Amino acid sequence: MSDTPLLDEAEKGPWPSLVTEIKKTGFKGLLKIYELAYEDKVTHWTHGGMVGYPGYDAGVIGRLSDRHDILRDCHTIRMIQPAAWFYSTKKLRKLVEIWNKYSYGLMNFHGATGDFQLIGIETDKIEPFFDEVSKEHWDIGGSAGDFRTASCCIGPARCEMALIDTLDIYQTLMSDEEILNDMHRPRFPYKFKVKIAGCPTDCIAGVARADLLVVGTWRDNIKINQEEVRKYAEKGVDIGLIASKCPGNAMQWDGEELKIDNDNCMRCMFCLQKMSKALRPGDDRGATLVMGGRARGRYGAFLGWVLMPFIKLEKPYEELKDLIYKLIDWWDENGRTKERIGETIYRLGAGKFLKETGLKPHPAMVQAPRNNPFWFYWPGEVEE
Amino acid sequence: MALTMDELDFGPPDYKEMLPETLKRNYGKWIYHELIKPGVFKHVSSTGDEVYTVRSGQPKFIASSTVLKLCDLADKYCEGSLRFTSKHSIEWIVPKKDDVDKLIEELKKLGLPIGGTGNAMHSIVQCTGWVHCHTPATDAPGIAKAVYDELISYFQRDDLPARLNIAVSGCLNMCGAIHCSDIAVLGVHRRPPKVNDEVVSKACEIPTMIASCPTYAIKPNPKAKSIRIDANKCMYCGICYSICPGVPIADAKNDGVSIWVGGKVSNTRSGPAFSRLAVPYLPNNPPRWPEVVEVVKKIVETWASEAKPHERMGEWISRIGWPAFFDKTGLEFTDKHIDDYIFSIRDMRVGARIRGREMK
Numbered sequence: 001m002s003d004t005p006l007l008d009e010a011e012k013g014p015w016p017s018l019v020t021e022i023k024k025t026g027f028k029g030l031l032k033i034y035e036l037a038y039e040d041k042v043t044h045w046t047h048g049g050m051v052g053y054p055g056y057d058a059g060v061i062g063r064l065s066d067r068h069d070i071l072r073d074c075h076t077i078r079m080i081q082p083a084a085w086f087y088s089t090k091k092l093r094k095l096v097e098i099w100n101k102y103s104y105g106l107m108n109f110h111g112a113t114g115d116f117q118l119i120g121i122e123t124d125k126i127e128p129f130f131d132e133v134s135k136e137h138w139d140i141g142g143s144a145g146d147f148r149t150a151s152c153c154i155g156p157a158r159c160e161m162a163l164i165d166t167l168d169i170y171q172t173l174m175s176d177e178e179i180l181n182d183m184h185r186p187r188f189p190y191k192f193k194v195k196i197a198g199c200p201t202d203c204i205a206g207v208a209r210a211d212l213l214v215v216g217t218w219r220d221n222i223k224i225n226q227e228e229v230r231k232y233a234e235k236g237v238d239i240g241l242i243a244s245k246c247p248g249n250a251m252q253w254d255g256e257e258l259k260i261d262n263d264n265c266m267r268c269m270f271c272l273q274k275m276s277k278a279l280r281p282g283d284d285r286g287a288t289l290v291m292g293g294r295a296r297g298r299y300g301a302f303l304g305w306v307l308m309p310f311i312k313l314e315k316p317y318e319e320l321k322d323l324i325y326k327l328i329d330w331w332d333e334n335g336r337t338k339e340r341i342g343e344t345i346y347r348l349g350a351g352k353f354l355k356e357t358g359l360k361p362h363p364a365m366v367q368a369p370r371n372n373p374f375w376f377y378w379p380g381e382v383e384e
Numbered sequence: 385m386a387l388t389m390d391e392l393d394f395g396p397p398d399y400k401e402m403l404p405e406t407l408k409r410n411y412g413k414w415i416y417h418e419l420i421k422p423g424v425f426k427h428v429s430s431t432g433d434e435v436y437t438v439r440s441g442q443p444k445f446i447a448s449s450t451v452l453k454l455c456d457l458a459d460k461y462c463e464g465s466l467r468f469t470s471k472h473s474i475e476w477i478v479p480k481k482d483d484v485d486k487l488i489e490e491l492k493k494l495g496l497p498i499g500g501t502g503n504a505m506h507s508i509v510q511c512t513g514w515v516h517c518h519t520p521a522t523d524a525p526g527i528a529k530a531v532y533d534e535l536i537s538y539f540q541r542d543d544l545p546a547r548l549n550i551a552v553s554g555c556l557n558m559c560g561a562i563h564c565s566d567i568a569v570l571g572v573h574r575r576p577p578k579v580n581d582e583v584v585s586k587a588c589e590i591p592t593m594i595a596s597c598p599t600y601a602i603k604p605n606p607k608a609k610s611i612r613i614d615a616n617k618c619m620y621c622g623i624c625y626s627i628c629p630g631v632p633i634a635d636a637k638n639d640g641v642s643i644w645v646g647g648k649v650s651n652t653r654s655g656p657a658f659s660r661l662a663v664p665y666l667p668n669n670p671p672r673w674p675e676v677v678e679v680v681k682k683i684v685e686t687w688a689s690e691a692k693p694h695e696r697m698g699e700w701i702s703r704i705g706w707p708a709f710f711d712k713t714g715l716e717f718t719d720k721h722i723d724d725y726i727f728s729i730r731d732m733r734v735g736a737r738i739r740g741r742e743m744k
Contacts, residue, residue, distance in 0.1 A: 010526055010671035013533030016443040016495045018515065018525050024447035030516070037514035037523065038670040042634040045518040054386040063516060076516060083399035085468040089455035091397060092466075096448045096455075105448030109468050112511060112560035119445065119516055127386055134387060137397045153470065156412035157403055158427055158435065158477065165412070167399045180393035200651035204470050207656045208649050209561035238693070245653045245694055270652040270694075277416040295558035296621065298598040300726040303564070303656050337595040338623065 004031055006038035027104035029071030030120055036067065051075055051123050052140075053130045056184045059140035060126060073123045076108075077130075078115035078141035080174060083167040084154045085110065094136050102129040113193065114151030115141040139180075146186035147179050147328075152196035153203040155216075160276055161269065162198035163216030163285045164313055169196050172317050178325075189335035189344075192328060199281070201269045206293065207304045211341050212324060213290040219310055220282035221262040222271075228278035229258045242274050286312045291327070292342025302342045309364040330357050351376065404463035406435050406479040422542040423498035424484060436484045438476040439469070440496040441507055441532070441539060444525065445515060453494060461487045471549070473500050473507040497539055502547065505538035505684075509551040511559035513571075519626050520554025521639035522571030522668050528552045530672045531569070531680050538684065545691035545700070548684065549648070556621045564647035566697035567680055568659045574638040576601075576618040583630030585609035593631075596623050619725075641666045641676050645683060645709075646698030657698050660706075662713075664720035679715070686713050707742040 002008050004019075011017040022031050033044045048062025051073075061076040082091075099105055099118055102125040108117035121129060130140065141149035150173055153159070155166030173179055173194060182188070195206035198216045206213030233239050239258065243251035250264040251271060258278075260271075267288075272279045289311060293304035313320060331341040334348060334356075345353045354361055355378060363369075400408065410429035417427045420436070428434050446454075458466040458476070461483045467475040474496070478484055488498055500506045508531065511517065513524035531550060538544060551562035554571040562568040584590070585608065593611055594602045601617035602624060613624075613631070622633045643666070647659030662683065666675045683697075690712065691700035701709045710717045723731045 006671045010529060013529065014536050015441065015497065015529055015532035017529060018443040018445040021443050021445050021447045021450060022515075024449055034515055038526070041636040041639065041668045041670065043514045043518060043520055045514075045516060047518055047629040055389055055392050063518065074516070080396040082396050082402045085470075086399055086402040087466055087468075088402045089458045089464045089466070091402065092451060093455050096451050100448050107446050107448060107451060108444060108512065109442065109446060109474075110472060112509065114470075117512075119512075131386065134391070134394070137394065139394050139396060151470065154467070156414070157399075157407050158414060158437070160414040160416055160427070162412070162414075171396070171399055175395035177393060180395055184393060202649050202651060202656075205561055205564065205649045207651075208564040208647075241693065247653055247655065266651075268651045268653060268655065273652070277418070280415070293561075295561045295563050296556050301563045301658060303658070337592050338627075 003028075004035040007031065007035050010038070022106060025104040025106045027106055027120060029065075030074060030104070030106070032070050033065045033067060033074075048073065048075055051126060053126055056140055058143045058146050058184055058186050061143060074120045075123065075126065077118040077121060077126070078111060078113075078143060078149065079118060079133075080139050080141045080149050081110060081114050081116050081151070083170040083174075084152055084157055085114075086157070091136065095133065095138060098129065098133050098136070101132075113141075113148055115149045140184065142183040142191070144186040145188040145190045146184070146192070147182040147188070148191050148193045149183070150174055150194040150196065151204055153198050155196075155198040159198060161201065161272060161281065163218055163281055164196070164198060164214070164287055166196045166198045166216070168315070169214065169313070169317055169320070172315075173321065173324075176321065179321075182328075188328065188332055190338050190340055192331075192341065194324065199269055200267050200288070201273065207290060208293050208301075209295060210293050210304060211291060212307075212327060213293065213304050214313070214320065215288045215290060216285065217267050217288045217310065218282040218285045220284040222260050222265065222282060223280040224258055224260065225278045225280075226257055229275060230256070232275050232278055237274065239275075242271050245270060286310050289323070292340070292345060294340045294342055297340065297343055299343055299346055302346070304342075306362070306365050307359070309362060326357050326359070349376075402465060404465035404477055404479070406433060406463060407465075407477065409433065410435075419502050419542070420484075422504060422540055423488075423501055425501060433479075434481070436478045436481060438478060438484060438487055438491070438498060439500050440474045440476065440491050440498050441500060442472065442474050442496060444472055444510065450494075457487065457490055457494075460490075469507070471500075471507040471509055497536060499540040499542070502542040503544045504540070504542040505535055505544070505548040505550065507539075508532060509549075509560040509562060509565070511553045511557075513554040517554060519557060519622050519633075520571050521573045521622075521634065522554050522641050523670060524552040524554045524569075524571070526670055527569055527641070527673050527676055530674075530677050534677050534681055535684060538688075544688055546694050546696045548687075548697070550680070557623070557626060563644070563659055564649045564656060565659055566645065566647065567683060568644040568647065569676060569680065570642045570644060572640060572642045572665065573620040573622055573633045573635060574640070574665070575633070575635050576613050576615050576620060577622070577625055577631035577633040579610060579613060580630045580632070581605070581608040581610035584611060584628060585630075588628035588630050593624050593628050596627060598623065640668050641673070643676070643679055643683075646696075646701045648696050648698055653694070654696075654699050654702065659698075661721050662709075662715055664718060683713055683715075705739050705742060707739075711741075
């Protein structure tokens with residue numbers, strides 16, 4: 001009789017099973033705790049208190065089971081992933097070798113924020129593990145109220161739509177001393193997430209969850225190769241249908257020639273994705289900045305909204321970093337515990353946020369101006 | 385010996401060390417791509433170079449021994465590099481066209497399904513659930529596995545009306561930001577936490593707990609050096625438990641799963657949108673969650689047969705209207721579906737514009 005009859009059942013079927021993977025590690029304690037959850041229909045994990053590496057106050061998620069007779073401490077380490085989640089096998093093999101020394105070798109590719117997660121380390125092994133893995137230049141990521149590990153799409157490494165160098169921006173931010181200090185030593189009201197998308201397709205899903213989303217875009221014209229457009233049509237691509245889905249009603253197709261009204265193009269990326277050989281984004285490239293997204297929360301979930309419709313982004317991205325800290329400093333001053341920046345702005349008003357950060361209002365920030373007559377004036381704006 | 389402060393804070397390894405040679409050589413030079421077959425696409429560079437990307441699913445939690453097998457394949461076919469996507473698929477980037485089918489054969493031997501490209505079901509974003517977390521109301525990986533097993537053919541072919549993003553999260557923390565998915569499966573608690581005064585008084589910061597509660601349901605209880613929870617205000621989000629072990633919320637009898645539909649993150653066509661409530665509660669029924677799988681399958685099949693080309697789940701529902709969605713899927717519309725929380729009034733349909741089919 002198996003020790004884990006319910007998990008054995010979960011192993012069946014064509015999709016590769018994580019239960020099978022846990023079994024391969026020989027981590028019987030974790031497997032048993034997992035089986036108990038299936039028996040009892042509740043989790044058997046509890047808080048793990050403050051654990052971590054000396055000098056770091058974040059990145060290790062303390063975890064204890066509630067059945068110490070089976071397994072006691074079993075923490076997770078969040079490690080900063082390489083840009084766009086590219087791993088050389090050389091680095092990965094070495095990482096595995098070190099991780100196997102200190103654990104059963106269970107790994108999670110990846111956590112929702114982006115870090116790769118190493119699952120199941122005992123408290124006293126965290127220090128020797130990191131001593132060793134840090135020599136391979138693997139650093140610990142963020143947790144709690146801090147600068148979270150950022151993430152970026154594949155960008156110019158393998159995508160023709162990449163309008164900014166997402167990997168380089170990621171690498172620059174994640175190697176910045178001040179940012180790393182704020183990642184490893186939480187001091188913010190809550191988490192701050194930066195995500196970097198190469199184009200408005202937003203493969204990084206930043207609009208749903210980033211406090212600041214940097215989206216590559218362009219402000220000149222889409223480049224059209226009419227010959228290639230006709231070839232797509234010959235191959236059976238319904239170009240009229242694609243044009244009919246254009247959110248800016250900016251496309252016209254007469255069966256011979258495709259016309260795009262670039263002033264009304266909303267940079268949604270749909271036609272470019274469908275005809276990448278025929279349509280190319282323009283050359284005057286930069287980024288749209290979107291801020292304040294988050295899942296659930298005091299006021300419900302927020303989708304990110306436009307902070308700046310277009311900025312130029314030049315190496316070493318000092319302006320971007322300055323802007324990030326302008327946002328953080330204001331939020332750190334005004335935010336309440338467990339309040340993301342979008343919520344602080346919602347509570348206090350965009351007027352106060354813009355006024356105090358010196359950022360400029362822009363009509364592209366809103367779907368429409370306000371529909372009520374209730375607003376404040378700042379001192380000096382009206383006569384005493 | 386621990387590292388000194390000077391040695392800390394160094395960040396991730398340089399991506400240039402990680403990229404395969406062909407991608408390094410063609411960095412920023414890609415000009416177009418095309419889908420070759422489900423799970424395989426080709427990118428072409430202005431230098432004339434081409435690469436083929438094979439996308440495979442994965443179990444997400446991986447044994448290190450399996451990681452080494454992945455490395456063997458990447459060494460053999462992918463210039464010693466492999467990549468994960470933001471939705472946790474594995475991308476195998478192959479410079480030689482002839483290697484594509486050989487690699488696919490080897491991936492199949494490892495049990496990794498090929499697909500998740502174009503108009504397919506993409507990989508399911510999921511949290512850690514009961515595998516290794518203290519807050520979930522359900523087991524996201526277990527549900528994801530059960531849904532995958534049932535719908536795997538949609539992962540392997542790409543003839544759906546548009547892409548299909550499914551995500552599963554074990555609790556309202558929504559790790560993975562699942563709230564903008566075509567179908568989101570979300571674990572829900574349905575009873576307020578039980579306060580253990582002794583643990584709260586010893587282990588928790590009471591002001592932080594009070595501040596964390598979205599509905600101001602937590603009040604101080606100075607006599608017990610603890611807190612009390614107003615059951616009329618608590619909506620079971622569990623955020624207090626995530627910061628304090630003294631208010632356990634897991635409840636075997638009442639915890640379960642809700643299902644949400646029609647969200648998306650991309651700016652394409654209709655733009656980003658939240659998922660909306662389709663089913664407020666289904667029971668936790670491990671190890672295979674048949675009730676959840678059945679509803680997800682029903683929604684997918686209804687959309688797949690009724691949506692027009694390029695219509696994501698939410699775009700299809702926008703066109704036909706929510707009454708038709710509930711009608712066609714056979715799901716029940718209840719009081720729980722009408723928002724009574726924050727943005728309620730914005731969700732009401734104003735005026736008297738009713739489709740003909742909505743009056744029948």
